[in-house]
Amino acid sequence: xxxxxxxxxxxxDELHITSYSEHFGTWVSLILLTFMTVFISxxxxxxxxxxxATALFIASVKALVVxxxxxxxxxxxxxxxxxxxxxxxxxxxxxxxxxxxxxxx
Amino acid sequence: MEHTFxxxxxxxxxxxKASKLGMWLFLYTELLLFGGLFxxxxxxxxxxxxxxxxxSFNLDVWLGAINTVVLLTSSMTIAMxxxxxxxxxxxxxxxxxxxxxxxxxxxxVIKYFEWGAKIEHGLWPGMEHFISMPxxxxxxxxxxxxxxxxxxxxxxxxxxxxxxxxxxxxxGSIHKNKHQLLENSGLYWHLxxxxxxxLFPLFYLIH
Numbered sequence: 001x002x003x004x005x006x007x008x009x010x011x012x013d014e015l016h017i018t019s020y021s022e023h024f025g026t027w028v029s030l031i032l033l034t035f036m037t038v039f040i041s042x043x044x045x046x047x048x049x050x051x052x053a054t055a056l057f058i059a060s061v062k063a064l065v066v067x068x069x070x071x072x073x074x075x076x077x078x079x080x081x082x083x084x085x086x087x088x089x090x091x092x093x094x095x096x097x098x099x100x101x102x103x104x105x
Numbered sequence: 106m107e108h109t110f111x112x113x114x115x116x117x118x119x120x121x122k123a124s125k126l127g128m129w130l131f132l133y134t135e136l137l138l139f140g141g142l143f144x145x146x147x148x149x150x151x152x153x154x155x156x157x158x159x160x161s162f163n164l165d166v167w168l169g170a171i172n173t174v175v176l177l178t179s180s181m182t183i184a185m186x187x188x189x190x191x192x193x194x195x196x197x198x199x200x201x202x203x204x205x206x207x208x209x210x211x212x213x214v215i216k217y218f219e220w221g222a223k224i225e226h227g228l229w230p231g232m233e234h235f236i237s238m239p240x241x242x243x244x245x246x247x248x249x250x251x252x253x254x255x256x257x258x259x260x261x262x263x264x265x266x267x268x269x270x271x272x273x274x275x276x277g278s279i280h281k282n283k284h285q286l287l288e289n290s291g292l293y294w295h296l297x298x299x300x301x302x303x304l305f306p307l308f309y310l311i312h
Binding site for chain 2 (some may be wrong): 008015017018019020023024027030031034037038039041042051052055056057058063066067069070071072079080084086087090091094097098102
């Protein structure tokens with residue numbers, strides 16, 4: 001019982017402190033991804049649509065890394081991630097409606 | 106006997122969770138604001154892909170890349186400043202926030218020179234060279250100035266937010282056990298970074 005309380009407490013109230021080295025590691029990975037996307041764009045210019053897709057894919061990976069580590073979502077209560085998912089789902093719905101609108105003109 | 110009347114939640118309570126939730130709700134609306142603009146970009150780009158490609162060559166990939174690195178670094182320093190205040194190292198926390206503000210200034214200075222060069226070449230909407238361009242390229246520059254401009258406004262707001270937080274830390278109203286406002290300013294700053302992560306490839310790297 002006391003054990004159960006402890007885990008509940010841990011889940012909700014205990015402060016999670018991200019270490020300096022973890023932030024630095026996050027930064028290093030983001031910089032590497034940035035160089036990768038610039039490199040692909042500057043030197044892989046023949047593959048037009050492919051480079052756009054890769055650029056957006058890498059951007060999304062970077063955005064997730066920022067949200068999960070810098071914005072602390074990884075260690076926060078699940079509600080923040082769920083709401084982010086709802087917002088993204090809403091965006092996708094708008095996007096699909098927009099695409100259908102343009103495809104059927 | 107005192108007769109002060111106060112509601113259970115009237116002002117002097119500190120509720121970090123509610124504060125954080127409120128900040129996130131605001132950030133969700135910000136995501137949709139820029140999401141809408143990205144959809145506008147997507148439609149006009151698919152209708153004018155060649156013009157967008159030609160127009161994008163007017164931007165300097167390396168300046169954009171430097172600004173990306175500047176923003177990513179500032180995101181790290183503001184995240185570290187939260188670690189520092191949680192560990193009780195207020196001085197280091199303030200230094201890291203100062204570095205974040207400095208990075209914001211560097212970002213804006215680089216942006217100033219980028220915009221300055223565009224305006225010098227007459228690419229601002231309404232200028233002579235702008236009017237002579239094909240319609241698709243005009244759209245690209247409308248979107249470029251509007252979206253990077255709105256993002257730049259967010260950089261300015263984020264900078265002011267962090268300066269206010271720094272002032273409160275110096276006055277002692279933000280400290281080790283009460284630092285949600287610092288976290289909120291950090292969240293806002295990361296959002297600024299997050300939006301740039303998409304703006305950079307869409308405007309600078311699309312060729």
